[in-house]
Amino acid sequence: xxxxxxxxxxxxxxxxxxxxxxxxxxxxxxxxxxxxxxxxxxxxxxxxxxxxxxxxxxxxxxxxxxxxxxxxxxxxxxxxxxxxxxxxxxxxxxxxxxxxxxxxxxxxxxxxxxxxxxxxxxxxxxxxxxxxxxxxxxxxxxxxxxxxxxxxxxxxxxxxxxxxxxxxxxxxxxxxxxxxxx
Amino acid sequence: xxxxxxxxxxxxxxxxxxxxxxxxxxxxxxxxxxxxxxxxxxxxxxxxxxxxxxxxxxxxxxxxxxxxxxxxxxxxxxxxxxxxxxxxxxxxxxxxxxxxxxxxxxxxxxxxxxxxxxxxxxxxxxxxxxxxxxxxxxxxxxxxxxxxxxxxxxxxxxxxxxxxxxxxxxxxxxxxxxxxxxxxxxxxxxxxxxxxxxxxxxxxxxxxxxxxxxxxxxxxxxxxxxxxxxxxxxxxxxxxxxxxxxxxxxxxxxxxxxxxxxxxxxxxxxxxxxxxxxxxxxxxxxxxxxxxxxxxxxxxxxxxxxxxxxxxxxxxxxxxxxxxxxxxxxxxxxxxxxxxxxxxxxxxxxxxxxxxxxxxxxxxxxxxxxxxxxxxxxxxxxxxxxxxxxxxxxxxxxxxxxxxxxxxxxxxxxxxxxxxxxxxxxxxxxxxxxxxxxxxxxxxxxxxxxxxxxxxxxxxxxxxxxxxxxxxxxxxxxxxxxxxxxxxxxxxxxxxxxxxxxxxxxxxxxxxxxxxxxxxxxxxxxxxxxxxxxxxxxxxxxxxxxxxxxxxxxxxxxxxxxxxxxxxxxxxxxxxxxxxxxxxxxxxxxxxxxxxxxxxxxxxxxxxxxxxxxxxxxxxxxxxxxxxxxxxxxxxxxxx
Ligand code: SF4
Ligand code: SF4
Ligand code: SF4
Numbered sequence: 001x002x003x004x005x006x007x008x009x010x011x012x013x014x015x016x017x018x019x020x021x022x023x024x025x026x027x028x029x030x031x032x033x034x035x036x037x038x039x040x041x042x043x044x045x046x047x048x049x050x051x052x053x054x055x056x057x058x059x060x061x062x063x064x065x066x067x068x069x070x071x072x073x074x075x076x077x078x079x080x081x082x083x084x085x086x087x088x089x090x091x092x093x094x095x096x097x098x099x100x101x102x103x104x105x106x107x108x109x110x111x112x113x114x115x116x117x118x119x120x121x122x123x124x125x126x127x128x129x130x131x132x133x134x135x136x137x138x139x140x141x142x143x144x145x146x147x148x149x150x151x152x153x154x155x156x157x158x159x160x161x162x163x164x165x166x167x168x169x170x171x172x173x174x175x176x177x178x179x180x181x182x
Numbered sequence: 183x184x185x186x187x188x189x190x191x192x193x194x195x196x197x198x199x200x201x202x203x204x205x206x207x208x209x210x211x212x213x214x215x216x217x218x219x220x221x222x223x224x225x226x227x228x229x230x231x232x233x234x235x236x237x238x239x240x241x242x243x244x245x246x247x248x249x250x251x252x253x254x255x256x257x258x259x260x261x262x263x264x265x266x267x268x269x270x271x272x273x274x275x276x277x278x279x280x281x282x283x284x285x286x287x288x289x290x291x292x293x294x295x296x297x298x299x300x301x302x303x304x305x306x307x308x309x310x311x312x313x314x315x316x317x318x319x320x321x322x323x324x325x326x327x328x329x330x331x332x333x334x335x336x337x338x339x340x341x342x343x344x345x346x347x348x349x350x351x352x353x354x355x356x357x358x359x360x361x362x363x364x365x366x367x368x369x370x371x372x373x374x375x376x377x378x379x380x381x382x383x384x385x386x387x388x389x390x391x392x393x394x395x396x397x398x399x400x401x402x403x404x405x406x407x408x409x410x411x412x413x414x415x416x417x418x419x420x421x422x423x424x425x426x427x428x429x430x431x432x433x434x435x436x437x438x439x440x441x442x443x444x445x446x447x448x449x450x451x452x453x454x455x456x457x458x459x460x461x462x463x464x465x466x467x468x469x470x471x472x473x474x475x476x477x478x479x480x481x482x483x484x485x486x487x488x489x490x491x492x493x494x495x496x497x498x499x500x501x502x503x504x505x506x507x508x509x510x511x512x513x514x515x516x517x518x519x520x521x522x523x524x525x526x527x528x529x530x531x532x533x534x535x536x537x538x539x540x541x542x543x544x545x546x547x548x549x550x551x552x553x554x555x556x557x558x559x560x561x562x563x564x565x566x567x568x569x570x571x572x573x574x575x576x577x578x579x580x581x582x583x584x585x586x587x588x589x590x591x592x593x594x595x596x597x598x599x600x601x602x603x604x605x606x607x608x609x610x611x612x613x614x615x616x617x618x619x620x621x622x623x624x625x626x627x628x629x630x631x632x633x634x635x636x637x638x639x640x641x642x643x644x645x646x647x648x649x650x651x652x653x654x655x656x657x658x659x660x661x662x663x664x665x666x667x668x669x670x671x672x673x674x675x676x677x678x679x680x681x682x683x684x685x686x687x688x689x690x691x692x693x694x695x696x697x698x699x700x701x702x703x704x705x706x707x708x709x710x711x712x713x714x715x716x717x718x719x720x721x722x723x724x725x726x727x728x729x730x731x732x733x734x735x736x737x738x739x740x741x742x743x744x745x746x747x748x749x750x751x752x753x754x755x756x757x758x759x760x761x762x763x764x765x766x767x768x769x770x771x772x773x774x775x776x777x778x779x780x781x782x783x784x785x786x787x788x789x790x791x792x793x794x795x796x797x798x799x800x801x802x803x804x805x806x807x808x809x810x811x812x813x814x815x816x817x818x819x820x821x822x
Contacts, residue, residue, distance in 0.1 A: 020466065021465075021467065021468065022469060023255065029389075030395075038395040039391045054484065
């Protein structure tokens with residue numbers, strides 16, 4: 001039997017190729033405006049280019065998950081003789097910086113890979129990146145493998161929760177949630 | 183709702199400390215666009231012609247282009263206008279990067295600054311929060327250094343900063359305003375310094391709306407893709423390692439010495455290696471797929487970026503090599519001085535020393551070698567120390583102050599402004615008119631749509647015109663097809679060509695487009711993404727105005743004529759419209775003056791270069807005619 005397939009999308013980032021132009025921010029914000037393309041506001045983009053001309057730092061970052069509190073400490077990376085602060089690589093929408101927070105509503109922003117119907121051939125940020133600092137990869141993977149990956153993730157998360165709150169509390173909550181859903 | 187523009191200017195009075203967000207008239211942009219166009223209107227209305235550039239009543243205006251902030255690519259030139267103490271005329275300057283779009287996202291089309299702060303301040307704009315803040319701790323700091331310090335101080339890496347360096351603080355006439363690695367020259371840094379404004383830091387998180395979104399995005403994306411793929415736009419000089427053009431054809435030293443066979447293969451290989459050994463990357467400006475700026479990291483210096491001819495000016499003035507330019511550019515950028523005029527000022531001073539007009543006493547402690555002398559004089563100029571205090575007033579004004587025959591060494595200025603060091607044989611009629619009548623001061627800001635020289639064969643000319651989308655009218659194709667010798671072209675064609683070249687710059691500088699994708703680039707192949715045939719559509723989709731080619735052309739003429747009137751009111755006349763006497767070896771005063779008269783006539787200006795009432799009325803500038811008549815600049819009898 002042919003295994004069920006699932007699409008996996010990746011955006012590959014080559015920081016050495018980035019010119020810092022921020023066309024990716026422009027396009028992302030335009031695509032997500034309502035109606036589509038009606039307004040432009042890089043502060044609403046789900047990608048940000050962290051740039052620093054003096055230190056030659058150019059890092060495109062995609063909006064990931066929201067976090068309620070910022071990190072306790074900061075790390076500074078030195079790569080190839082250049083320094084980058086940890087936040088340059090961090091994808092979180094985090095209260096310690098105004099990245100990935102919708103300026104009007106204060107709600108967190110997250111990259112949705114330009115999900116739309118019909119699906120785009122490539123996400124907008126990739127389409128406008130003239131330098132190919134951003135490239136898009138789409139691969140089909142068997143769903144089983146995908147399911148295995150997901151169940152691994154769920155197990156790890158549940159174990160973490162149980163470690164913190166105890167098994168009973170977790171089971172209790174799961175039951176409650178299941179009841180609510182019904 | 184206002185589309186493309188925000189509908190607000192930020193008005194700052196540095197003397198009183200007042201800050202106001204002022205709505206602008208809704209029909210203003212339709213007639214004057216944005217950028218330089220609407221700035222000229224403000225300067226006309228609000229700065230009386232007898233205002234000294236150093237008066238608190240002089241305005242310093244930072245303008246966004248009308249299309250800044252929209253999806254149109256390479257639309258990011260911030261326009262700075264004021265009155266210059268060097269020329270006493272309107273200063274016009276541009277810088278690339280991110281500042282203008284950011285200002286628009288903060289909710290403003292312009293920052294209009296008057297008055298003078300009691301001591302050094304900076305302006306902080308974060309959307310509706312606007313503050314004039316103390317900047318005494320930034321005194322003497324470099325331009326990009328200031329940007330970096332402000333980002334730290336404001337805890338926001340995304341603020342965009344435009345700053346002056348020591349040169350601006352000390353009111354050096356060649357001072358620039360710098361933003362990252364982009365720079366606005368030609369007389370604006372001195373006024374920012376005079377107003378005691380060290381920097382402007384802006385951060386915007388608001389939206390810019392466009393009138394017809396789907397169509398606009400389709401159009402802008404097509405242009406974006408074309409730009410990314412085309413070698414016909416952007417700055418090819420950023421990667422073309424063969425720079426024989428400037429080195430063999432432009433003049434070295436104080437714009438005098440040609441070295442026709444200078445360039446060779448060994449040099450090219452050595453310099454290419456030098457460049458790539460020190461280049462970190464190439465960067466671009468906001469929302470543009472090109473990367474015109476080479477960013478160089480030179481040992482012991484701050485990183486700097488350069489474009490096109492900017493890497494040659496210092497070593498050519500000093501008769502040295504590229505390594506010297508790299509070394510001094512890093513320093514000059516932080517001091518914030520124009521890399522076109524400053525080397526000429528220094529070379530001029532050294533010529534005066536050689537001629538005995540200045541003596542060793544004027545240069546105490548100056549090293550004997552050329553590099554050492556350039557660094558020495560740069561230091562003196564930016565600090566206004568000793569002879570530097572005089573040189574800081576630029577070549578023309580310094581020559582006057584020095585006297586004793588120094589004026590004869592001021593051979594490369596027009597309207598008291600240093601011109602590119604180009605010395606040629608036979609006159610190119612269009613270039614004669616552009617340099618003579620140009621009010622953007624540098625030929626690079628005036629030329630560019632029509633090729634500089636004819637192509638040698640008929641096939642080449644045919645091939646060129648076949649793909650020439652940018653022409654406003656078929657007649658330009660005819661002109662080019664029939665053009666065989668540089669100085670052999672009809673006066674009628676010359677007037678049309680100059681007009682078209684100018685038109686594109688006035689349009690770009692009002693909309694915010696970069697010349698490398700529009701006004702400047704067509705001459706090198708004709709394949710530019712923006713031109714008079716598609717820009718009206720771009721304006722219409724973004725703003726919702728009705729716009730077509732005749733209307734846009736009229737807008738250009740209106741803006742162009744208004745700027746002429748602004749300068750005429752400050753004394754500009756025919757006698758000032760002279761290219762450097764040695765620009766061409768072969769001159770014909772009679773022919774040139776006839777051509778100039780024809781051009782004035784073509785423009786609807788009188789024999790002294792002043793727009794007539796009929797011309798002004800036809801361009802809806804009757805208020806200008808009234809004013810010029812009232813002042814006796816235009817004869818009342820001239821009315822139709
Ligand atoms: S579009 Fe590409 S080159 Fe431009 S800033 Fe984004 S990632 Fe960098
Ligand atoms: S993939 Fe789409 S949503 Fe995600 S950052 Fe790029 S443009 Fe924005
Ligand atoms: S073409 Fe070059 S100079 Fe012009 S906006 Fe683009 S990157 Fe900047």
